[in-house]
Amino acid sequence: MIVKMKGSIVKKLFLINTIILIFFIILSFVFQNLFFEKFYVHKRKLEAINVLNNFVEIYEQTSDLKLSFEKSVDINKAFGYRFLILDREGNIKYAVNPVIDKGAKENIRIITDVIFRISTDNLLSKVEENSYISKVYYNKRFPISSIIAIYNLSEKNEYIVCSSLLQPINEASKVIRELYIYLFIAGIIVTLIISLIYSKNVSRPILEIKDVADRIANLDFSRRIEIKSDDELGMLAGAINTMSENLKNALDSLREANKKLEEDIEKEKRLERMRKDFIAATSHELKTPINLIQGYLEAFKDDVFEDKDKDYYIDILLDETKKMAGLVNDMLDLSQLELGKYKLTLEEFNLAELVKKVANKFEENIKSKNIELKLNIEDVFIKADFTRIEQVITNYLTNAIRHSTGKVEINLYKEDERVKFEVVNSGENIPDDEIENIWNKFYKIDKSGNKRYGGTGLGLSIVKNIIELHGGQVGAQNIEGGVKFYFVL
Known part of the structure; x- marks a missing residue:
C-alpha cells in the first residue's frame, strides 16, 4: 500500500526530521531516567567485585591487609571503598578504612551499618566457598545507598567484605532529571531550527529540478539546473x-x-x-x-x-x-x-538603349493604329538578364498598344538609387477591385470572351515573375485618362 503525503516537500522533510530528532531526545531522556542509574550501579557492582578480587589475591599471598588494600584499589577510588575481615560467625576480625582522619565514630557507624545489613539479609550464608556475591541496599536511618561485595575465603575460614557508598550517583541522577527538563525544551527548539534549515537546504535543489522538469514538460528548454554538488x-x-x-x-x-x-x-x-x-x-x-x-x-x-x-x-x-x-x-x-x-544570365547594359530597340520594333504597329508614342528616357545602366528584361518591356508595350486609345508614353529614370520604368497608355481605367488580379495567369478584364483586345492573359504574369526574380517590384496604377504600368529595380 502506497501512502501519499500531502503538502510540499519542505514540510514533509521538516516534519520527518523533527519527529526523528525529537524521538531520539525522548529516547535519551527515558534512558537517563530508567536505565542510567541501573547501568551505573551495575558497573559499580562489577568494579566492587574486581577490587575485592584483587584484594583477595594479594591478601592470600601476603596476609597483609594494608598492603592488599593499597595494591588492589586505584588511588583515585581509594576513599570510596572499605574492607572488613569477618570470621565464620560474622564477627569483625580486621577492618581497613581509608577515612582515618575522620575519627573512630565515623568508622564505627559505617562498619556497624555494613554488619547490620549482612546479618539482616543473612548474606554470609548465601556466599559459596571461594566465590563472590554483591548486592545494593538502602539504609533508611541515615539514609544512604551502598554496594556490598562478599568473598568466601574458605582456606582461612574468613569472609572478606568490600563496601562502597552510592550516595553521589543518587544525588547526580536527581540533578540530571531536573536538568533534563530544560535540556529537553532546548533540544526541541534546536531540533525545530535544524529541521527547518536542513529541509530547506535539501528541498531547494529538488524544487529547482521540479521547476525545470515542468518547463521541459511545457517544451520550454531555456532554463538549466545549476549543479552545485556531485551527489545523487x-x-x-x-x-x-x-x-x-x-x-x-x-x-x-x-x-x-x-x-x-x-x-x-x-x-x-x-x-x-x-x-x-x-x-x-x-x-x-x-x-x-x-x-x-x-x-x-x-x-x-x-x-x-x-x-x-x-x-x-x-x-x-x-x-x-x-x-x-x-x-x-x-x-x-x-x-x-x-x-x-530559370537561371538568370546577368550582364551590365544601358536600359535606355534596350527601350529604344523594343520601341523601334513596334513602330509600324503604332503607326497603323494612329498611336502617338512619347519617350522620356535617360541613360541608366543596370546589371540584369538582357533577354528577360527585353521580354518585360515588350509585354508592357504590347499591352499598352493593345489598350491605348491614341497615346502611349514611356518613362525611364533613376529615383533614390533605384531604376524606374513606366509605360502609360490612354484609355479606360481598370476597375479598382480588379487591379490586383491583372498579374494572375489568364486573367482578362474583358469577360465577354470576344477578341477585341486579344492576348493570352499570360504577359503580365510573366513580367511579374521576371522582375521579382531580379529582386524588383511591379505595379499598375489608374491615372486620369489612362493606366500606368511600371517596374522598379
Missing part, C-alpha cells in the same frame, strides 16, 4: 540538463524537418494546381484556334474556297498557328519562372 541530486540535475538539451535539439530538428515537409507539401500542391491550371487554360485557349484551323483545313480539303481566296485563309491559319505557338512558349516560360528553375 547533482547527477540527476546533470541528467535532466542533458535530456533538456537533447530534447531541444531533437525538437528543433523535428521542427526544421516539419517545416521542410510543409514546404515540400505546399510546393507539391502548387505544382498540382499549376498542372491543373495549365491543362485547363491550355485546353481553353487552344480550343478556339484549333477548331478554327480544323474548320479551314476541312474547307480546303472539300475545295470550298476559290483560288483567289485561298491565300487569305492560309494567312489566317498561319496567324492562328503563331498565336498557338506564342501561347505555348509563354506558358513554358511562366512555368519555369514560377518553379524557380
